[in-house]
Amino acid sequence: MVSELIGKYIWLIQTLSSTGERGLTLMELSDKYERHYGQPYSRRTFNNHRIAILDIFGIDIECDRGTNRYSIHYSDEALDKNKSVNWLIDTFTVNNLLTLGKERLSGRVGVEEIPSGRKFLTPIMQAMEDGMELEIVYGKYTSSTSETLHVQPFAVKEHERRWYLIGFCHERAHVNGTELRNNDMRAWRVYGLDRIQSLSETETSFKMPKGFDVENLFRESFGVFFPKEGQKSVTVRFKATEEETRYLRDLPIHSSQVEESSSAGEGSVFRIRLIPDENLLMEFCRRSGRVVVLEPEDVKTAVKNLLTIGYEQYQ
Secondary structure, eight states, rough: OHHHHHHHHHHHHHHTTTTGGGGHHHHHHHHHHHHSSOOOOOHHHHHHHHHHHHHHHHHEEEEEEEEEEEOOTHHHHHHHHHHHHHHHHHHHHHHHHHHHTTTTTTSSSOOOOTTTTHHHHHHHHHHHHTTTTEEEOOOOOTSSSSSSEEEEEEEEEEEEEEEEEEEEEEGEEEEETTOOOOOOOEEEEEEEOOOOOEEEEEEEEHHHHTTHHHHHHHSSSSOOOOTTTTOOOEEEEEEHHHHHHHHHHHSSSTTTTTEEEEETTTTEEEEEEOOEEEEEHHHHHHHHTTEEEEEEEHHHHHHHHHHHHHEEEEO
């Protein structure tokens, strides 16, 4: 099975990465492989795995001819260059561990479901790979009706236990009687996979806009929402309690987060640079009592108003 084979690639990457530059000999690898999979690891199979790993993940397993030891040089830096590789490796690792430990660890492993990824993520990624447009039937949370849309699937992105499809929508591409090209962001849309009712791949192909990068696309956003026309990023400063500071250091609110100052017993002051939206306001509300917005004043006031409304609902 393909999933079993990729699992072996992941095992080899992680096994060599964990040894650093010292690496392992083929005999040492074979011993580990046999203990893990219960079958011998021939040189031919190993070389086939090396070629596939270079082709799929872009990771080169090098051999020191002087010692006949195999290693992945600077593996941490290499993997960090590609977040999608990290995500794929982590996903397969967790899935393999859960599968192998299902009986032995029954009732001891809990994971959060991401329902939106179960049904449509695979066919969307297949259409992305094939460069084919999709026909989706989509229903918004804000509407009781659904509509049929034709979308060029540019990317998928996960945020807060939901998967999203980012793409060019033909039905949103008409401006003053002219159809926009797919590199015009005015026709780009974000669709939650949990709101897709049905999906099918069409026979229409498309080409990706030059230079498209989903991480750069949302680098000034909180989550997966496009800014409104004319909106610009601002610096948001906030203060966190000492306990919350430790959480924020490990898991920043935004990729632009910088810790400006810290005081023992009083917490730290942070800043982020992004375009404020309702989701950012709700994030600060969620952290109320542990985080307080310092500036800009309009963001601070908006968070205060939301907290006031919530408080009054309990009176």
